[in-house]
Amino acid sequence: KQWYQRRVRGENFKTYRTALRNASEQHTCVIPFFTILVKDIHTINEIKKTRIDNTELINFEKCWELARHLEEFQKFQAGVCDLQADGSLQDDILKAEVLTEEGMYFSSYSIEEPVTENDKKRYKAFLEKRPTTRTTSQFF
Numbered sequence: 001k002q003w004y005q006r007r008v009r010g011e012n013f014k015t016y017r018t019a020l021r022n023a024s025e026q027h028t029c030v031i032p033f034f035t036i037l038v039k040d041i042h043t044i045n046e047i048k049k050t051r052i053d054n055t056e057l058i059n060f061e062k063c064w065e066l067a068r069h070l071e072e073f074q075k076f077q078a079g080v081c082d083l084q085a086d087g088s089l090q091d092d093i094l095k096a097e098v099l100t101e102e103g104m105y106f107s108s109y110s111i112e113e114p115v116t117e118n119d120k121k122r123y124k125a126f127l128e129k130r131p132t133t134r135t136t137s138q139f140f
Contacts, residue, residue: 024072029081032073040069046118102126 013036023030048062099107105126114123 024075027079029079029083030076031081032076037069037073041066044069046116102130106130 016033016036020030020032044062044065048065049059050062051057052059105122109123109126114120
């Protein structure tokens with residue numbers, strides 16, 4: 001747990017990002033961890049303002065950062081990987097249950113408590129909304 005907090009959370013996935021950048025520069029087949037991309041985009045969207053203070057001007061720095069992350073991801077999509085299909089893995093993925101949005105929040109918050117104020121508000125609203133006798137099957 002300490003390794004996880006220091007390596008992953010404390011350094012904002014620095015080791016992963018370095019390895020990803022190195023693999024990308026060497027034109028190695030890379031399948032990036034999608035949730036980190038989503039986290040980055042979410043963070044940019046939450047922290048950076050869309051408009052410049054006291055004006056109607058668009059904050060192009062925010063737009064540029066979002067575009068940079070999406071462009072990087074598109075480069076990985078365009079790469080060709082010589083991977084063989086694993087039938088048992090495909091079966092597992094196809095048979096896996098898909099969570100509803102509420103189910104994803106439930107699952108996420110049961111693993112890690114919210115940190116940002118926005119997440120704390122969302123978590124509080126989630127707890128107030130959900131009945132106490134809910135089964136996990138209602139989240140699928």
